[in-house]
Amino acid sequence: MKACESVQREGRSIRLDLETLEALQVQRWFEVYRAGILYVKERKKRDRSAVVRKEREQRASGWHSDAEFELLVWLYQNRCAYCWFEADLTEDHVIPLVAGGSNAIENILPACKYCNSKKGGRV
Numbered sequence: 785m786k787a788c789e790s791v792q793r794e795g796r797s798i799r800l801d802l803e804t805l806e807a808l809q810v811q812r813w814f815e816v817y818r819a820g821i822l823y824v825k826e827r828k829k830r831d832r833s834a835v836v837r838k839e840r841e842q843r844a845s846g847w848h849s850d851a852e853f854e855l856l857v858w859l860y861q862n863r864c865a866y867c868w869f870e871a872d873l874t875e876d877h878v879i880p881l882v883a884g885g886s887n888a889i890e891n892i893l894p895a896c897k898y899c900n901s902k903k904g905g906r907v
């Protein structure tokens with residue numbers, strides 16, 4: 785029994801009565817419990833870094849600045865690329881991000897809120 789060994793190593797002979805045994809068991813349980821928490825924490829940290837990596841990959845698949853979009857809006861004369869009405873324009877991904885579309889300016893068109901929501905997830 786491990787508990788006995790550790791007790792002997794300390795050079796003292798302690799009679800392991802029920803109370804001591806229970807205390808040791810509680811201690812052991814607490815160690816396992818703490819190790820479990822550390823394990824979960826470590827898992828969570830790893831999961832989070834995986835999420836960060838995924839986000840980074842998505843960002844790497846294309847990027848555009850606000851200025852680029854403003855230039856695009858200027859090129860489209862402040863009009864929606866789909867209905868050609870002048871409106872509050874939002875960034876519309878020609879190939880949606882969920883479908884693996886890039887976030888680069890080549891994949892962006894200015895769209896009015898109506899057209900953007902009408903289009904939804906469709907390509």
Ligand SMILES: [Zn+2]
Nearest residue numbers: 864867896899
């Ligand atoms: Zn429109």
